[in-house]
Amino acid sequence: MSSTKGENENVLVGVIGGSGLYHLNNLTILKETNPETPWGYPSSPITICALPSGTKVAFLARHGPGHTIPPSAVPSRANIAALKSLGVRAILAFSAVGSLREEIAPGDFVLPTQIIDRTKGVRPASFFEGTSVVAHAAFGDPFANRLVRWLETRVQKVLDNASPDEYAVSGKKPVLHTNKCIVCMEGPQFSTRAESKMYRMWGGDIINMSVLPEAKLAREAELGYALIATVTDYDSWREGESVVTAAEVFKTLHANAKLSRHVAASVLDDLNAEATQGDLLTEEQGSMKFSIMPRSGEQKEEDRDKLRFILPAYF
Numbered sequence: 001m002s003s004t005k006g007e008n009e010n011v012l013v014g015v016i017g018g019s020g021l022y023h024l025n026n027l028t029i030l031k032e033t034n035p036e037t038p039w040g041y042p043s044s045p046i047t048i049c050a051l052p053s054g055t056k057v058a059f060l061a062r063h064g065p066g067h068t069i070p071p072s073a074v075p076s077r078a079n080i081a082a083l084k085s086l087g088v089r090a091i092l093a094f095s096a097v098g099s100l101r102e103e104i105a106p107g108d109f110v111l112p113t114q115i116i117d118r119t120k121g122v123r124p125a126s127f128f129e130g131t132s133v134v135a136h137a138a139f140g141d142p143f144a145n146r147l148v149r150w151l152e153t154r155v156q157k158v159l160d161n162a163s164p165d166e167y168a169v170s171g172k173k174p175v176l177h178t179n180k181c182i183v184c185m186e187g188p189q190f191s192t193r194a195e196s197k198m199y200r201m202w203g204g205d206i207i208n209m210s211v212l213p214e215a216k217l218a219r220e221a222e223l224g225y226a227l228i229a230t231v232t233d234y235d236s237w238r239e240g241e242s243v244v245t246a247a248e249v250f251k252t253l254h255a256n257a258k259l260s261r262h263v264a265a266s267v268l269d270d271l272n273a274e275a276t277q278g279d280l281l282t283e284e285q286g287s288m289k290f291s292i293m294p295r296s297g298e299q300k301e302e303d304r305d306k307l308r309f310i311l312p313a314y315f
C-alpha cells in the first residue's frame with residue numbers, strides 16, 4: 001500500500017461506504033493508497049478500483065474496514081481531503097438510517113435533500129477551523145441537488161429490478177423516497193423515545209449519525225455530494241413498539257448493503273462520464289469563491305498552504 005501526501009490519480013468519483021458496506025463488488029483492485037492530508041489520514045486506506053469498463057473509482061470505508069471508528073471520531077476532514085487529492089469531483093455516500101415515518105420502511109432507499117444538525121459540536125466541521133482564514137459556505141441546499149435528481153431514476157430502476165431474494169429480510173419490494181429530511185444526531189447511543197418523536201415534529205424523515213460534517217466538508221471542498229440512505233429500523237417513535245437496537249439494525253444491514261452495491265455498480269460508469277464531460281457537477285465548482293473572506297494579507301502562509309490541499313484554485 002502506498003502512503004503519499006495525496007497525488008491526483010484522476011479518479012473522478014468517490015464512494016464512501018457506511019455501516020455494512022465495506023467494499024464494492026465486481027471491481028478490479030488497482031491499488032490501495034493512504035494519503036496523508038493536513039488533517040491526518042483517512043478512516044481507511046482508499047481502494048482505487050476499476051469497473052469492468054475500465055472506469056476508475058475510489059472507495060473509502062467510513063468507519064474503517066473493520067468498523068472500528070465510531071461516528072463522532074470519523075476523520076471526515078481527512079476523508080474528504082484525501083478523496084479530493086485523488087482528483088475526485090463527486091461523492092456517493094452510503095448510510096444506514098432509521099426511519100421517522102411509517103411509510104419509510106426498513107429495506108427502503110432514501111435520497112434526502114435536507115438535513116437537521118443534531119451533532120454536538122465535538123466533530124471538527126470545517127477545513128477553516130483553527131486557521132486565520134474565515135469562510136462561510138452556502139449550505140441551504142446541503143446536497144448536490146442536480147446529482148440527487150440524476151440519481152433518482154437510476155436508483156429507482158435498480159429497485160424495480162430487485163429480485164425477491166434481495167429483499168427477503170424486509171419481505172417487500174424496496175421503495176425509493178425522495179425530497180426527505182435527514183436528522184444527524186451525535187450518538188453513539190440511539191435516541192430516546194421523546195427525541196425520536198420531537199424529530200418527527202421538526203420535519204425529520206430519517207436519522208443517522210454520519211451525514212455531518214461529511215456533507216459540509218464536501219461543500220467546502222467544492223465536491224458534489226449525495227447521500228444514498230438505506231433504512232434499517234423505525235427508530236424509537238412508534239407507540240407500543242420496541243425501541244431501535246443494534247440487533248434490529250443488523251437484521252437489514254447486510255441485505256441493504258447488497259442492494260447498495262447493485263446501485264453503485266449501475267451508476268458509477270455514467271457518473272464518471274458526467275464528471276468527465278457533462279454539466280451535472282458544475283454547480284459545486286467555484287462555489288467557495290465568494291465564501292472566503294477576502295483579507296488575504298492577514299492570512300497566515302501556513303494556513304494558505306494547508307487550505308491549498310483542498311482548494312488549490314484560491315490558495
Ligand SMILES: CSC[C@H]1O[C@H](OP(=O)(O)O)[C@H](O)[C@@H]1O
Binds near residue numbers: 018071
Ligand atoms: C450501526 S447503527 C448506527 C450507525 O449506522 C450508521 O452508519 P453509517 O451512516 O456510516 O452507515 C449511522 O450513521 C450510525 O453511525
Ligand SMILES: Nc1ncnc2[nH]cnc12
Binds near residue numbers: 185244
Ligand atoms: N435509528 C437510528 N438512529 C441513528 N442512526 C441510525 N442508523 C441506523 N439506524 C439509526
